[in-house]
Amino acid sequence: MAETTGIAGAPTRRAMVAGVGAAGLAAALAACGDSNDSAGAYSPAAPPQSGAATGGGQGGGDGAAQALAKTSDIPVGGGTVFADKKVVVCQPTAGQFKAFSAICTHQGCAVKDVANGTINCPCHGSKFNVADGSVAAGPATQPLPAANVTVQGDSITLA
Numbered sequence: 001m002a003e004t005t006g007i008a009g010a011p012t013r014r015a016m017v018a019g020v021g022a023a024g025l026a027a028a029l030a031a032c033g034d035s036n037d038s039a040g041a042y043s044p045a046a047p048p049q050s051g052a053a054t055g056g057g058q059g060g061g062d063g064a065a066q067a068l069a070k071t072s073d074i075p076v077g078g079g080t081v082f083a084d085k086k087v088v089v090c091q092p093t094a095g096q097f098k099a100f101s102a103i104c105t106h107q108g109c110a111v112k113d114v115a116n117g118t119i120n121c122p123c124h125g126s127k128f129n130v131a132d133g134s135v136a137a138g139p140a141t142q143p144l145p146a147a148n149v150t151v152q153g154d155s156i157t158l159a
Contacts, residue, residue, distance in 0.1 A: 068149065085158055101145045
């Protein structure tokens with residue numbers, strides 16, 4: 001077995017290099033995911049709640065809700081990415097609002113924009129449908145998870 005301590009019990013140079021190398025390898029492996037590994041591709045600190053608002057919902061009343069936008073701010077057939085909240089809110093048809101995670105299920109990049117009926121990831125070109133978050137174009141194979149929003153009056157709130 002290799003010696004791990006040197007003078008006065010201090011770690012040897014070899015032990016330090018091995019430890020730093022192992023930590024770096026672990027960090028690199030954690031940051032990377034296989035493009036076919038849907039379990040590891042999307043793992044935010046707090047995953048969005050399932051479900052999406054279709055208008056007329058009520059807020060939770062516990063003070064945890066966060067106002068995102070006015071309904072008039074979300075274009076019909078399009079949507080808006082709220083990067084700071086890691087959510088994208090879409091209005092597939094007039095008065096119908098849907099929300100999804102803004103984290104691409106392929107490699108965990110943040111989606112960039114919504115155009116021509118799709119939510120678009122700039123990293124590898126994945127596209128997701130604004131109506132249901134399903135994959136419109138790969139390489140992603142899993143849909144964007146739904147996020148929980150409510151619409152009350154003209155206000156859209158993240159629950």
